[in-house]
Amino acid sequence: MVKQGIMPVDIERLRAETPGVAARVHLNNAGAGLMPSPVLDAMIGYLRREAEIGGYETAAENAARLDGVYDSVARLIGASRDEIALVENATVAWQMAFYALPFRSGDRILTARAEYAANYVAFLQVARRTGVTIDVVPDDAEGVLDPQALERMLDDRVRLIAMTWVPTNGGLVNPAAEVGRTARSHGIPYLLDACQAVGQMPVDVTALGCDMLSATGRKFLRGPRGTGFLYVRRALMRELEPPMIDHFGAPWVAPDRYELRSDARRFETWENNYAARLGLGVAVDYAQAIGIDAIMARCLVLAGQLRDGLAAIPGVTVHDLGPQPAAIVTFSVGGVEADAVKARLAEAAINVSTSSPSSTLLDAMARRLPTVVRASPHYYNSEDEISRMTTMIRRLATGH
Ligand SMILES: Cc1ncc(COP(=O)(O)O)c(C=O)c1O
Numbered sequence: 001m002v003k004q005g006i007m008p009v010d011i012e013r014l015r016a017e018t019p020g021v022a023a024r025v026h027l028n029n030a031g032a033g034l035m036p037s038p039v040l041d042a043m044i045g046y047l048r049r050e051a052e053i054g055g056y057e058t059a060a061e062n063a064a065r066l067d068g069v070y071d072s073v074a075r076l077i078g079a080s081r082d083e084i085a086l087v088e089n090a091t092v093a094w095q096m097a098f099y100a101l102p103f104r105s106g107d108r109i110l111t112a113r114a115e116y117a118a119n120y121v122a123f124l125q126v127a128r129r130t131g132v133t134i135d136v137v138p139d140d141a142e143g144v145l146d147p148q149a150l151e152r153m154l155d156d157r158v159r160l161i162a163m164t165w166v167p168t169n170g171g172l173v174n175p176a177a178e179v180g181r182t183a184r185s186h187g188i189p190y191l192l193d194a195c196q197a198v199g200q201m202p203v204d205v206t207a208l209g210c211d212m213l214s215a216t217g218r219k220f221l222r223g224p225r226g227t228g229f230l231y232v233r234r235a236l237m238r239e240l241e242p243p244m245i246d247h248f249g250a251p252w253v254a255p256d257r258y259e260l261r262s263d264a265r266r267f268e269t270w271e272n273n274y275a276a277r278l279g280l281g282v283a284v285d286y287a288q289a290i291g292i293d294a295i296m297a298r299c300l301v302l303a304g305q306l307r308d309g310l311a312a313i314p315g316v317t318v319h320d321l322g323p324q325p326a327a328i329v330t331f332s333v334g335g336v337e338a339d340a341v342k343a344r345l346a347e348a349a350i351n352v353s354t355s356s357p358s359s360t361l362l363d364a365m366a367r368r369l370p371t372v373v374r375a376s377p378h379y380y381n382s383e384d385e386i387s388r389m390t391t392m393i394r395r396l397a398t399g400h
Pocket residue numbers: 030089090091092116118164166167168193195196215216217228
């Protein structure tokens with residue numbers, strides 16, 4: 001998948017623009033990436049201005065820049081700006097789309113085994129309320145959702161295909177575009193959770209064939225916390241009534257009537273954290289200036305180095321599935337709880353996180369996964385940092 005002729009990333013410059021690398025080995029980009037200086041500077045400058053001249057006045061002064069965030073996000077995923085809603089996180093984005101869909105008793109939702117907990121509990125709630133059935137598409141021999149099994153499971157009761165592209169608990173990359181082709185050819189709405197994919201791999205909504213896509217700003221995009229976005233294909237969007245509205249998404253035009261906005265901003269509300277929104281836009285432009293292909297190429301190299309290094313350590317089990325896993329590496333160290341591993345790494349200024357079974361319950365149960373350690377490198381990590389990480393784990397696992 002790594003294309004020929006990609007400009008390599010200028011790692012020294014990118015590290016110089018990442019204040020966080022001075023103090024830490026940050027391998028928690030699946031939690032929150034380190035913001036680069038341009039993102040930080042834009043947000044701090046904006047906040048300072050709010051304090052100096054007022055919040056509404058700063059928004060007016062920066063109207064064009066803030067408006068440009070829609071163009072930046074649209075460019076990133078190959079959409080039109082009127083198909084983008086900016087919201088506070090990926091979960092809200094996903095919920096806005098999901099709960100806008102009409103379901104009736106007997107309808108079916110098809111999903112994947114590694115579906116994210118927030119999405120699955122929403123399926124369960126709608127199942128309880130309406131009587132829809134949730135059917136999980138099995139994985140193929142390599143552990144990714146099996147597109148042929150999906151095809152076989154389709155019937156005229158399937159109202160939604162909802163899938164997490166890259167799950168929270170490992171490097172698995174589900175075949176998002178293949179699923180999209182199936183969804184398109186049967187005219188079934190397709191909601192893609194691209195939360196862990198955006199920022200580490202190319203995302204093109206046309207190639208993916210998705211109708212709705214949700215993502216967050218703070219992870220591999222390296223934007224600020226509390227930012228996310230939703231894409232809804234124009235034709236579908238015009239049919240969708242958001243589950244909750246206010247007078248921004250649905251202006252009050254007569255005493256007994258509101259009118260939904262004609263664009264995806266019908267899924268937004270009036271008040272926003274504009275400094276964070278600006279930071280998101282800068283983060284998106286920053287990633288695009290580096291080049292998403294180059295980012296992916298380096299992510300794959302670093303994640304591969306980490307995975308191979310860990311797998312070679314006696315007593316360490318790597319859990320990632322799929323033929324070409326992304327930059328989320330999950331593993332266990334025999335005899336040491338995941339949280340203890342994380343704590344020992346933290347003492348050495350290495351940031352990782354853990355992923356508990358309840359985040360991806362079906363997958364964790366099927367594979368009998370314990371809470372796993374999750375290390376998620378990004379392009380700005382160095383090979384030396386990856387080696388430091390594997391050295392620490394070797395010491396922990398083998399005592400030397
Ligand atoms: C696969 C996946 N989907 C959705 C989310 C939710 O994103 P957010 O925390 O921005 O709502 C996460 C967060 O970890 C995730 O890993």
